[in-house]
Amino acid sequence: MKILKPARRVDAVPQVNVAELVAQGVQGVIIDLDNTLTEWNENHLCPEIACWLEELKCHGIKLCILSNNKEKRVQTFAETCGATYISNARKPRRRGFLRAMSLLGTTPENTVVIGDQVFTDVLGGNRSGLYTILVNPISRREFIGTRLVRRLERLVLRERQPRRWRKRFFRQKTKEGQP
Numbered sequence: 543m544k545i546l547k548p549a550r551r552v553d554a555v556p557q558v559n560v561a562e563l564v565a566q567g568v569q570g571v572i573i574d575l576d577n578t579l580t581e582w583n584e585n586h587l588c589p590e591i592a593c594w595l596e597e598l599k600c601h602g603i604k605l606c607i608l609s610n611n612k613e614k615r616v617q618t619f620a621e622t623c624g625a626t627y628i629s630n631a632r633k634p635r636r637r638g639f640l641r642a643m644s645l646l647g648t649t650p651e652n653t654v655v656i657g658d659q660v661f662t663d664v665l666g667g668n669r670s671g672l673y674t675i676l677v678n679p680i681s682r683r684e685f686i687g688t689r690l691v692r693r694l695e696r697l698v699l700r701e702r703q704p705r706r707w708r709k710r711f712f713r714q715k716t717k718e719g720q721p
């Protein structure tokens with residue numbers, strides 16, 4: 543079940559400390575779209591997340607949006623924030639994560655994955671050897687299939703996250719975001 547555990551959990555994307563990522567040598571972020579950056583099928587970007595994206599840019603961390611949603615939806619959003627993207631990614635398959643790293647020019651050692659779903663973002667990221675950060679979904683409004691999967695997620699997340707991941711990336715850091 544370890545493969546379903548995120549290395550870290552935070553409430554929302556802006557709680558991922560960019561300076562901390564830089565300090566850990568992170569060069570690329572693979573991020574989910576729906577319910578991670580925006581509400582499901584919405585294009586509105588809240589000021590806090592817009593600010594966070596800007597901070598990433600300022601620190602030279604590259605961003606790739608990796609989404610299972612359709613091309614048009616993902617492209618429209620990616621263009622507004624000037625990010626590269628991969629749509630119809632079929633997460634948790636590894637292929638999308640590997641393609642994203644190839645677009646970013648990064649490796650599993652210096653790339654993190656951020657997303658709101660255990661069975662797509664976390665599972666796919668872990669399978670690809672990446673550091674995974676799980677956020678709470680922005681909104682409860684989502685695809686009906688996802689709503690059913692959330693029940694299973696809650697079961698999986700009841701267990702504590704593995705220590706070794708915490709040690710590896712965020713040694714002696716705050717307890718912020720820990721369940």
Ligand SMILES: [Mg+2]
Nearest residue numbers: 574576577658
């Ligand atoms: Mg999502």
